[in-house]
Amino acid sequence: MSHGGGGELTSRLIRDHLLRVLGNQWLDPLTDAAVLGPCDGPLVVTTDSFVVQPIEFPGGDIGRLAVCGTVNDLAMMGAMPIGLTLGLILEEGLPLERLDRIVQSIGAAAREAQTRIVTGDTKVIERRGDGDGLLINTAGVGRQLDGVNLSARRIQVGDAVMISGRIAEHGLAVMSRREGLEFASSLVSDVAPLNALVRSLFETGADIRFLRDPTRGGLAGVLADISSESGLSLEIEERAVPISPTARHAAEILGLDPLAVANEGKLVAVVAPDDAERLLAACRAHPLGANASIIGRVTAAQPPLAELITEAGGRRIIQKPYGEDLPRIC
Amino acid sequence: MSHGGGGELTSRLIRDHLLRVLGNQWLDPLTDAAVLGPCDGPLVVTTDSFVVQPIEFPGGDIGRLAVCGTVNDLAMMGAMPIGLTLGLILEEGLPLERLDRIVQSIGAAAREAQTRIVTGDTKVIERRGDGDGLLINTAGVGRQLDGVNLSARRIQVGDAVMISGRIAEHGLAVMSRREGLEFASSLVSDVAPLNALVRSLFETGADIRFLRDPTRGGLAGVLADISSESGLSLEIEERAVPISPTARHAAEILGLDPLAVANEGKLVAVVAPDDAERLLAACRAHPLGANASIIGRVTAAQPPLAELITEAGGRRIIQKPYGEDLPRIC
Numbered sequence: 001m002s003h004g005g006g007g008e009l010t011s012r013l014i015r016d017h018l019l020r021v022l023g024n025q026w027l028d029p030l031t032d033a034a035v036l037g038p039c040d041g042p043l044v045v046t047t048d049s050f051v052v053q054p055i056e057f058p059g060g061d062i063g064r065l066a067v068c069g070t071v072n073d074l075a076m077m078g079a080m081p082i083g084l085t086l087g088l089i090l091e092e093g094l095p096l097e098r099l100d101r102i103v104q105s106i107g108a109a110a111r112e113a114q115t116r117i118v119t120g121d122t123k124v125i126e127r128r129g130d131g132d133g134l135l136i137n138t139a140g141v142g143r144q145l146d147g148v149n150l151s152a153r154r155i156q157v158g159d160a161v162m163i164s165g166r167i168a169e170h171g172l173a174v175m176s177r178r179e180g181l182e183f184a185s186s187l188v189s190d191v192a193p194l195n196a197l198v199r200s201l202f203e204t205g206a207d208i209r210f211l212r213d214p215t216r217g218g219l220a221g222v223l224a225d226i227s228s229e230s231g232l233s234l235e236i237e238e239r240a241v242p243i244s245p246t247a248r249h250a251a252e253i254l255g256l257d258p259l260a261v262a263n264e265g266k267l268v269a270v271v272a273p274d275d276a277e278r279l280l281a282a283c284r285a286h287p288l289g290a291n292a293s294i295i296g297r298v299t300a301a302q303p304p305l306a307e308l309i310t311e312a313g314g315r316r317i318i319q320k321p322y323g324e325d326l327p328r329i330c
Numbered sequence: 331m332s333h334g335g336g337g338e339l340t341s342r343l344i345r346d347h348l349l350r351v352l353g354n355q356w357l358d359p360l361t362d363a364a365v366l367g368p369c370d371g372p373l374v375v376t377t378d379s380f381v382v383q384p385i386e387f388p389g390g391d392i393g394r395l396a397v398c399g400t401v402n403d404l405a406m407m408g409a410m411p412i413g414l415t416l417g418l419i420l421e422e423g424l425p426l427e428r429l430d431r432i433v434q435s436i437g438a439a440a441r442e443a444q445t446r447i448v449t450g451d452t453k454v455i456e457r458r459g460d461g462d463g464l465l466i467n468t469a470g471v472g473r474q475l476d477g478v479n480l481s482a483r484r485i486q487v488g489d490a491v492m493i494s495g496r497i498a499e500h501g502l503a504v505m506s507r508r509e510g511l512e513f514a515s516s517l518v519s520d521v522a523p524l525n526a527l528v529r530s531l532f533e534t535g536a537d538i539r540f541l542r543d544p545t546r547g548g549l550a551g552v553l554a555d556i557s558s559e560s561g562l563s564l565e566i567e568e569r570a571v572p573i574s575p576t577a578r579h580a581a582e583i584l585g586l587d588p589l590a591v592a593n594e595g596k597l598v599a600v601v602a603p604d605d606a607e608r609l610l611a612a613c614r615a616h617p618l619g620a621n622a623s624i625i626g627r628v629t630a631a632q633p634p635l636a637e638l639i640t641e642a643g644g645r646r647i648i649q650k651p652y653g654e655d656l657p658r659i660c
Contacts (some may be wrong), residue, residue, distance in 0.1 A: 010546075011650075032403035032542070033376035035474060039369040046363035047415035048451045073362035085377035087417075087467040121378045125465075135455075137417045139469030141375055144365060175449055210361070216340075320341075 014122060017089075018273050021107045026118040034118035036082060039143050044079035046070060047139040055102065055134050058173045059188030060212055060264075062136055063102040067109035068193045068264060069215065070140040075198040076211045076267065080150030083118035084110065087137035090124045093132035100136060113193035115140075145202050151230035154209040158297040160276035161226070161234060162269045164197065164283050165291040166242040171261035181253065187246045192265035196288045204282045206275035213267050217321050220259040222268045223306040224320035233307040236296035236318065244323045259308075260283065260321040270298065285297070336486040342634040344452060348418075348428055351437045356413065356448040364448035368413060369473050374409035376400060376614075379628045385432065385464050388503045389518030390594075392466055393432040397439035398523045398594060399545065400470040406479030406597065413448035414440065417467035420454045424463035432464060443523035445470075475532050476585045476654050480622040482559035484539040490606035491556070491564060492599045494527065494613050495520070496572040497620040501591035502580045511583065517576045522595030527616045534612045536605035541599050547651050550589040553636040554650035564636040566626035566648065590651040600628065 011030075019028060026034040048069050055062040072082050086106065090099065108114050170189040194213065202209060210230075216221040219241070224308075226233050243258055251258040265288060271279045276294055283289035301307075306318040341360075349358060356364040378399050386390040401411050416436065420429065440446050500519040506512075524543065531538060540560075544552045549571070557564050573588055581588040595618060601609045606624055613619035631637075636648040 020522055031407065033374045033407045033409065033472075035407055035409075036373040036375060038371055040374050043366040043369050043373070043412070043471065044363045045413060045415060045469075046449055046465070047417045047469055049417040049419050049453045049467060051419065051453045051455050077361065077363045079363065079365075083374070083375060085375060087377050087379040087469075089379050089381065089419075089465060089467075107530045112373060119376055121467075123379045123381050125381050135419065135465070137377070137419075137451075137467035137469075139375075139415045139417075139467075139470055140363075141373065142363075147655060231634075241392055287456055 010122065017096065018103055018120065018122070021103045022117045024116050026116070026121065029132055035081065036118065039082065041146060042144040044074050044077045044144050045139065046073035047137065048073060049135065049137040051135050052174060054177055057177045057189060060191040061102055061105050061204065062134060063106035063150040064109040065191050065264060066136040066138040067106055067113060068191050069193050070138040071115065072213045073115045074140045075145060075195040076213055078198065078202060078211070079142030079144045080151055080195055080199065081115035081140055081142045082140055085114055085139040086117045086120035086303055088120065088122045090122065091127045091133045092124055093127050098133065099313035107175045109193065112325060114194055142253050147226040148202060150208065150210055152210055152226060153254065155226065155230040155232060155270050156209070157232060157298055157300045158273045159209060159270050160273055160294050161236065161296045161298070162276065162280060162283065162292060162294050163219065163242065163270060164267045164289040165265070166244050166247065167214070168243060168251060168258035168261035169262055170264040171218065172247050172254070175254055175256070176250055177213045179238070181250070186244070187250055188265055190265035192288050194265065194267055194288060197283070197288045198267070200282055200286050201269065203281060204278050206279040207272035208269055208279065209272065210270040214263045216262055218260040218262055219268065220257065220321050223318050226270060227304045230298070231304050233299045233304050234296055234299035235299050236306065236308050238310045240278040240293050240295045240306050242291045242293050259318065340452065347426060348450065348452070351433045352447045354446050354601050356446070357450065359398050362622045363370060364397065364413065366448065369412065372474040373473040374404050374407045374474050375469065376403035377467065378403060379465065379467040381465050382504060384507055387507045387519055390521040391432055391435050392464060393436035394439040395521050395594060396466040396468040397436055397443060398521050400468040401443045401445065401523040401525050402543045404470045404472035405525040406543055407474060408480055408528065408541070409472030409474040410525055410529060411445035411470055411472045411574035413446055413471055415469040416447045416450035418450065418452045419465040420452065421457045421463045422454055422602050423457050428463065432438035439523065443525055449500055459582060475529065478532065480538065480540055482556060483541055485556065485560040485562060485628055486490045486539070487562060487628055487630045488603045489539060489600050490603055491566065491626045491628070492601060492606065492610060492613065492622060492624050493549065493572065494597045494619040496546070496574050496577065497593055497596065498573060498577045498581060498588035498591035499593040501548065502577050504578055505584055505586070509584070511580070516574070517580055520593055521633060522617060522618055524595065524597055525619045527613070528597070530612055530616050531609060534605070536609040538599055538609065539602065540600040541597055544593045546592055548590040548592055549598065550587065550648050551650050553648050556600060557634045560628070561634050563629045563631035563634050564626055565629050565638065568636050568638050570621050570623050570625045574582070581634040589648065
């Protein structure tokens, strides 16, 4: 507990276990706040807390998840990260080797996203009964790219709906680890920073109306949101939704609808119909978008609903997941 | 637990218990990030997590503490807040009335600081053994005032050291409540946003070299930091350090050195000697600085140390509190 008291022990923890890995010109002075340059375009701000259990899972850990989740929240507003804050809440008894692995992962993910931790805070709390040892809050500040105009209100009948790759891999990887299920080693979280992909999508000049990453609530949650926020309907082709055989199998065993399972390295874009093929090509040209697919289109049907046209040719309404399908997968 | 799952229940919690109180043009769209305007001066970014127990205490609560702590971290860099993020981590079973009180307090503190919550995130975790129900992370973005140049490296021999008011009231109020001690009702936390006070200090044109708020580690921690970061020594007059009789009494009963006890509405300023009286007058003219005092000066003595000249005329070295004097007072 002494490590969180704000005294000399806290300083030592920060110096030896955090700064050594994450240090940079903004973080090193250990002031209570970082002073950055001016921001000449719209400033975008986001925050997320991460309480995933287990804190290490196939394909990632809570540190990578925090960095990517925050970078992606900025990216979904068309913004590139200027810097991230890092709030660590450590549970008493967390092994320092485990902390070190998570901090290494935070540093690696920040480099991958071409950003950095500019300021932080560390607290220690008493151990919880089920405690896995670590909660993280990250906030991100970014600059919106010029010419970006994203809003559900801009969505029009005929627009295309694209997803950037295979669904459900993050949630299934975490759940499988938690349940002790052994699938093929190919079932790993998709957690990744999407800012470079988003930049390349905007560089096409396509009229992108709306972007969102299907995290908690999965693809189903985003599609239901698009419908309710735009007041329009969606027709989604189940056969066009990319999913790996392993993920499909894992979802069956776990009794989950893969549409409702969280992703941490995918985006859903709504785009003007004439620009859809161009956007799809640009997405597939990026390593994180290789399996992108146009999965449906916006229609005028009323009342506004997201509908799935199943592989068997039936129709079902895609609903926003209610309650707690997948506790604490982010 | 369902309230944290990212589904419809989460939406309802956010709409009915958070947006109704904290809503504004940036928060209301419930996007994953807030889009603000450009920032034409240096952008300042900070973060803090709050794990205080109990979450309600004489003079404040964890919500007011989070807002003020973050606003003050910006203010100590000479920055006025543009907006705050709010990451709520709720423990399962937290009564909604209690959450409502804290959220009201967050809203009131933000208005008092003339700022707002621009984006947020809510998670629910399982109950901890000792769980008081709520952790908060806030991050703040601000714009630095023009002409501010704060750095321990600018501190010079002869500079004056000022504190803006009576010390130790936050930590003692929290500790007294926690220990079930009953003091005079005047022992309340000093938690308050210091941005308006800081603005008025800079408006004097005084050459302020360094600002820091004496939170964890108290005045002793800041004085030790000033000495080690500047490489110079401090001579502090104990009799000049403002403390109320109630706080002095409470510290005695609790066996604590009031110099090492946290404050949440005070600042320490190091200022050029010729500007000290002007700065003191401006500070005393503000309601939050009425009891300000010049408590000492910077000397060339080597090795660099912060020394207290006691009321009895003795000298003792002021050390950075080591370990955990006051667990979880912020």
